[in-house]
Amino acid sequence: FKINMSQLDLDEELGRGNYGTVKKVLHKPTNVAMAMKEIRLELDDSKLNAILMELDILHRAVAPEIVEFYGAFFIESCVYYCMEYMDAGSLDKLQGAGVPEDVLARIASRMVTGLKFLKDDLQIMHRDVKPTNVLVNKKGEVKLCDFGVSGQLEKSLAKTNIGCQSYMAPERIKGESQNNLGTYTVSSDVWSLGLSLIEMTMGKYPYPPETYQNVFAQLTAIVHGPPPELPEGYSEDAQDFVAQCLMKDPNARATYAELLEHPFLGADRGREVDMAGWVARALAHRQEKTNQT
Numbered sequence: 001f002k003i004n005m006s007q008l009d010l011d012e013e014l015g016r017g018n019y020g021t022v023k024k025v026l027h028k029p030t031n032v033a034m035a036m037k038e039i040r041l042e043l044d045d046s047k048l049n050a051i052l053m054e055l056d057i058l059h060r061a062v063a064p065e066i067v068e069f070y071g072a073f074f075i076e077s078c079v080y081y082c083m084e085y086m087d088a089g090s091l092d093k094l095q096g097a098g099v100p101e102d103v104l105a106r107i108a109s110r111m112v113t114g115l116k117f118l119k120d121d122l123q124i125m126h127r128d129v130k131p132t133n134v135l136v137n138k139k140g141e142v143k144l145c146d147f148g149v150s151g152q153l154e155k156s157l158a159k160t161n162i163g164c165q166s167y168m169a170p171e172r173i174k175g176e177s178q179n180n181l182g183t184y185t186v187s188s189d190v191w192s193l194g195l196s197l198i199e200m201t202m203g204k205y206p207y208p209p210e211t212y213q214n215v216f217a218q219l220t221a222i223v224h225g226p227p228p229e230l231p232e233g234y235s236e237d238a239q240d241f242v243a244q245c246l247m248k249d250p251n252a253r254a255t256y257a258e259l260l261e262h263p264f265l266g267a268d269r270g271r272e273v274d275m276a277g278w279v280a281r282a283l284a285h286r287q288e289k290t291n292q293t
């Protein structure tokens with residue numbers, strides 16, 4: 001069946017990104033809570049239909065590590081995109097209370113498995129791996145969202161300003177600055193994965209804007225400086241895992257198959273991890289912080 005706006009009751013706003021707003025909604029016919037993302041575009045109807053057709057691939061993106069897609073529709077020049085509601089939000093909101101190694105390994109394992117699924121089964125790369133695009137629920141499940149299925153949609157978005165918080169790999173930043181798209185491959189997502197894991201453990205973006213004079217200096221550090229590392233307290237396996245993701249040379253970076261074979265993820269396999277407990281603690285910590293301000 002097809003979803004449309006008249007079937008939805010709008011609820012609270014879940015967040016805002018560069019291109020639009022995400023709201024919690026109730027789909028009345030099925031009584032399912034969903035997250036609805038509104039993306040504002042400026043283009044003609046023929047393009048809108050091309051986008052809808054491309055988004056249809058999302059119906060095939062069914063895996064435990066991928067946020068479920070329910071459907072998309074247009075009103076005027078906005079795309080509305082309905083997906084599974086994840087009741088603990090994105091990873092960036094859960095990092096304040098600390099991330100034990102077993103939790104980090106479980107998150108990494110879900111992300112690698114999800115990314116490998118997108119590549120092997122749908123022949124797509126994610127293109128936007130970062131903590132806000134990794135969603136979690138109170139059951140402790142970890143799922144990816146906002147991957148680049150629609151080239152048309154990508155082209156219709158207002159051009160992103162790179163910088164501030166760039167999760168782009170060095171080769172992608174270089175390519176972009178030379179206006180030379182297509183210089184990056186699936187291994188660029190591996191860089192973003194490594195950076196996201198480090199952000200989780202540090203509780204902040206690893207190239208904090210306040211330490212650089214300007215965006216140029218920050219991007220220069222990403223392209224030419226040494227890659228960031230995990231803070232102290234994590235095992236050598238964990239350190240090595242992120243180091244394999246953050247090799248400056250894209251050809252030297254680990255593949256998904258190699259990452260799955262890495263001892264850091266090997267240790268995760270079959271290990272009991274109380275993800276739901278961690279999510280509950282992280283949400284409580286966040287609540288405490290918002291109460292204080």
Ligand code: ATP
Nearest residue numbers: 014015016017018019022035084085086089090132
């Ligand atoms: P960008 O615009 O660069 O992609 P972003 O990922 O933060 O940044 P959005 O994708 O618009 O922007 O999402 C805004 C926020 O809404 C996210 O940070 C996340 O916390 C929340 N969110 C998105 N999708 C869901 C969902 N399915 N369930 C619950 N919360 C969500």
Ligand code: MG
Nearest residue numbers: 017132133146
């Ligand atoms: Mg997003």
